[in-house]
Amino acid sequence: MSRGSASGRAASLDDADPLGRFRSRFVTVDDVVAYLDGNSLGRPLAVTPARLARFAETAWGGRLIRGWDEGWMEEPERVGDELGRIVLGAGPGQVVVGDSTSILLYKAVRAAVALDPSRTEVVLSAGDFPTDRFVLQGVAAELGLTLVAIDAPPDGGVDPEHVAAAVGPRTAAVVLSHVAYRSASITDVEAVTAVAHAAGAAVVWDLSHSVGALPIRLDGWGVDLAVGCSYKYLNGGPGAPAFLYARRDLIPRLRQPIQGWMGADQPFAMGERYVPDAGIRRFLSGTPSIVAMQPLRDMLEVIDEAGVDAIRAKSERLTAFAVELVDDLLEPFGARLASPRDVGLRGSHVTVDHPAFPTMLPALHRRGVVPDFRRPDGLRLGLSPLSTSFAEVEAGVLAIRDELQVAR
Structure with missing residues (x-):
């Protein structure tokens, strides 16, 4: 050429x-x-600069603290439902927006391994993004777990056969990326999830390099938990909040480790003991960034149109x-x-x-x-x-x- x-x-x-x-x-x-x-x-x-200016002038500047009673409290779930509908293949009530990808990955992994405390191993990819590996190293050190690393080809990715060879009766969770951050290799989420489930393990997926660019069918694939960022193909801006998905039937059994007031069943009761929200909101901890969700809303509208x-x-x-x-x-x-x-x-x-x-x-x-x-x-x-x-x-x-x- x-x-x-x-x-x-x-x-x-x-x-x-x-x-x-x-x-x-x-x-x-x-x-x-x-x-x-x-x-x-x-x-x-x-359109995003104008939306941010409008939010600062009319929603934040105009309504002040009243904004929390006029929609801000529900924004993490509302935007989460839109993410689920438009780009994640997830029904309502299973996605929440807040925190960074690293923090949400930590929450998801801790919740996943707690489902069966008798299991003591976590499977990961040796070539995965550093945050994923570092978070898992930290969780393993905290809980006394053993990490089982899959060595996938550098220009390829993890396939179901790799996972089948790595899982066993001690596997608590499999934590992998949908798209490899370096090679762009796509892992078959549905097939790998099925392999992990057959071994009795939960699965946590990192969707950061696929969400907004590839079709995702979390409900259809039987995924347990997933996280992802919103500043790549979702164009949410630097430091934009990440999202977490939890399968509806699992949510009542999932306990996340950072127990904050926004994830409690009655945030304003100011109770003495933590009781988690009954739904996906239990994965919130502190006050979510409502301002930082605004660019993401713009991009979701464009993706929905395209x-x-x-x-x-x-x-x-x-x-x-x-x-x-x-x-x-x-x-x-x-x-x-x-x-x-x-x-x-x-x-x-x-x-x-x-x-x-x-x-x-x-x-x-x-x-x-x-x-x-x-x-x-x-x-x-x-x-x-x-x-x-x-x-x-x-x-x-x-x-x-x-x-x-x-x-x-």
């Missing part, structure tokens, strides 16, 4: 893109030619085009695709490895190209389907090619 044919291909794909109309709804800046890090932090929607299946189809086209460009433009310089080649097994980012990449980000940033770097030598091209164009993908890969020529 020559540079000219690549340009023609990108333009043709953009012209034919049924979701192309959504790109104009996001904030853009002139000095960024290719934003390829939407899998770390999504662009803000153009449709998750259409978003996934666009994601597949974007990553397939990126792989074509990597093969044609970067492989001759020694770069190696570190993501699955099968589009059905790949999330919405593409990772490429090369020894020169650890020092390349400053030069790419000067060119207005913003990918992501993951050690030891991987560039992640994060392709957010509603805001990323095919032309951006091409411009980004061409800039990487040019920098590899300089480094040669």
Whole structure:
């Protein structure tokens, strides 16, 4: 593929893109030619600054403390239900918004392993995101549990066979990511959940690199618990609150470890002893960030309009085009695709490895190209389907090619 044919291909794909109309709804800046890090932090929607200003002026500034009685108390569950309906495949009353992903993962894991205290092992992926591994290391130290790590291929992911070989009668929980943060490999949630359940174990899923980009069917897949962030493909902004899902029939048995007043059955009773809320609200602890939920509400409306299946189809086209460009433009310089080649097994980012990449980000940033770097030598091209164009993908890969020529 020559540079000219690549340009023609990108333009043709953009012209034919049924979701192309959504790109104009996001904030853009002139000095960024290719934003390829939407899998770390999504662009803000153009309507979000006005929503935040309106909230500060009319809801917070106008209603003051009365806002809690006029809807704020229910906001974590209300936004949670919208997340469930639009992107999680979850019925109402099973998703709540609040805290960070790390804290909610801790709560979910502690609740999962407490379901059967006689079981003393937790299965995880050795290559999972550091927070997931660190949280599990902390829980294991607190409770005297043993961690059983699965070594999955670096350019692949965990499959049901890996899990079947790792679980047993001592397994309390299996904790895995739907999409691997480095390789973008997709794990079969339904199949792995079934394997874990057959061994008598609970399962906790981290959806951070899939929610908003891939169809998710938590209720249909029989998932026990799941968490995820809202600042990647959900475009909630830096530090946006995370979410937690708990299957409806499990909720009465789940006890989370950070017992705060907002998760109590009667928050304003100011009682002497903690009694958890009967529903999903029991996973709240302190006062949730109502302000930080506002951008997420905007993005959920856009995703609902576009449709998750259409978003996934666009994601597949974007990553397939990126792989074509990597093969044609970067492989001759020694770069190696570190993501699955099968589009059905790949999330919405593409990772490429090369020894020169650890020092390349400053030069790419000067060119207005913003990918992501993951050690030891991987560039992640994060392709957010509603805001990323095919032309951006091409411009980004061409800039990487040019920098590899300089480094040669």
